[in-house]
Amino acid sequence: MPAGLIVVVDDDPVIRKFYQEGLGSAGYTVLTAPTGEDGLALLTDHKPRIAILDINLPGMSGIELCEEVKRMRWDLSFRGRSVPILFVTSNDTLQVLHDCIAAGGDDFLIKGAPIKTILERCAYWSLTSTRCVADEQRAKALEKVEEEMQSDLVQDIRQQLFGGPVVALTEETNEDVRHLVAFVLESRGEMGANFGHTVKEKLYLLGYATGAVAGRSKVNIAMKLAFNQYLRATMLGAKFLVADEIDIMLENWHELYDNETFQNGCEKGESDYDAVAVP
Numbered sequence: 001m002p003a004g005l006i007v008v009v010d011d012d013p014v015i016r017k018f019y020q021e022g023l024g025s026a027g028y029t030v031l032t033a034p035t036g037e038d039g040l041a042l043l044t045d046h047k048p049r050i051a052i053l054d055i056n057l058p059g060m061s062g063i064e065l066c067e068e069v070k071r072m073r074w075d076l077s078f079r080g081r082s083v084p085i086l087f088v089t090s091n092d093t094l095q096v097l098h099d100c101i102a103a104g105g106d107d108f109l110i111k112g113a114p115i116k117t118i119l120e121r122c123a124y125w126s127l128t129s130t131r132c133v134a135d136e137q138r139a140k141a142l143e144k145v146e147e148e149m150q151s152d153l154v155q156d157i158r159q160q161l162f163g164g165p166v167v168a169l170t171e172e173t174n175e176d177v178r179h180l181v182a183f184v185l186e187s188r189g190e191m192g193a194n195f196g197h198t199v200k201e202k203l204y205l206l207g208y209a210t211g212a213v214a215g216r217s218k219v220n221i222a223m224k225l226a227f228n229q230y231l232r233a234t235m236l237g238a239k240f241l242v243a244d245e246i247d248i249m250l251e252n253w254h255e256l257y258d259n260e261t262f263q264n265g266c267e268k269g270e271s272d273y274d275a276v277a278v279p
Contacts, residue, residue, distance in 0.1 A: 004049035004126060008032045009039030009065065010088065011057055015111075019052065022115035023122065036060025040068060043083065050125050052086045052109065055096065062087060063103045070104030084125040098145045107224070116251060120228055123256065127210070127266050144220065169226075169233035176223055177230060180216060181237035184209050187272060188238070196240070200261050205240050206249065207256075207265025214266070215273030 006028050008019045016032040023030045031046060033039040036057045043051060051069065053062035060068075066085050084106040089096060097108065107121055171178045188196060188205060196205050213231045217223040223230050228250055235246050249256075256262045 005029045005031065005046060006050045006052060006122065007039065007042045007046065007048045008052045009034075009036060009042075009057065009062065010052075010054040011035065012054075015054075018115075019118075022118065026119050026122075028122065034058075036062065036065040039065055043069060044072075048083060050086060050122055051083050052088060054088045054111075055100070063099055063105075066100070066103040066105055086121060086125065094145055098142065101142055101145060117228075120250060124210075124214075124227065127256075127263055141218065141220075141224070169229050171233075171237045174230075174233065176216060176220065177233045177237060180209075180212055180230070180234040183273065183276075184212055184234065184238045184269070187212075187269075202240065203256075203259060203261045204265035205238075206235065207259075207262035207267075208269035208272075209235050209238060209240065210262075211266040211269025211271070212273045215270045 006019075006023055008016060008023075008030060010016050010019070010032070011034045013034070016034070020030045020032060031042050031048070033042050037060055039051075039053065039057075040060070042048075053065055055062040057065070066087070069083060069085060085104060086107045086109055087100045087105045088109045088111050089100070100108065107125060109118060109121060169177050171181055184205075187208065195201055210231060213223070213227065213234055217227055217230070232246050232250060235241060236243060240246075241249065
């Protein structure tokens with residue numbers, strides 16, 4: 001089954017070919033453009049599931065292109081929802097990330113990231129194409145970034161983004177993981193003592209945990225930028241799978257996005273978390 005259309009805008013032909021081959025191998029149809037103006041034309045004509053934008057482009061920048069796409073959100077949509085924008089950046093400043101969020105960006109890829117990571121992000125945004133960050137949630141995320149730009153967390157986020165040493169995420173080391181593990185375990189308990197033993201039920205639980213992490217990450221920029229690390233820690237803490245099984249799942253995450261059971265779990269997990277989350 002085709003995985004959907006992705007538009008990539010990057011002025012480097014080698015990188016465009018990398019995306020075409022890497023994403024194409026996972027079943028995506030990939031259209032590319034070398035400039036912001038050409039990218040806008042592709043987005044207007046084809047309405048893709050996801051757009052991946054380089055920031056530094058000749059002429060219209062990636063940030064300017066994103067602003068234009070979000071202004072045209074009712075025209076440039078996939079299944080009635082605004083197209084998720086993934087930015088590609090090699091810049092290690094939170095100011096750039098702030099500008100990307102302010103423009104309407106939904107996620108970030110580090111230039112040179114392995115294809116596995118790119119596929120994971122594309123799979124996630126395929127799953128959540130109907131749940132782009134709302135204006136109010138984006139405002140909260142911007143406020144959080146601005147706070148962190150003035151705090152000691154700046155170095156921690158740079159480490160997470162750009163490959164520096166990162167403290168292992170566990171219930172013991174991270175309050176967000178502790179909160180998420182407690183949330184998904186409480187929810188599982190409400191599903192029944194025996195729920196989670198069949199393959200279908202386990203897929204639902206994995207989707208549910210993914211949705212919960214997505215819900216909490218909406219207003220937590222550090223979590224948003226290290227989503228897979230938080231998801232792995234949450235699943236491990238909840239004991240849905242053992243470590244090796246979780247790693248295999250994450251490596252093949254792009255194969256789960258069109259699984260109805262997983263998707264239903266993801267939507268329910270995010271909805272339940274949104275209902276109980278503290279602002």
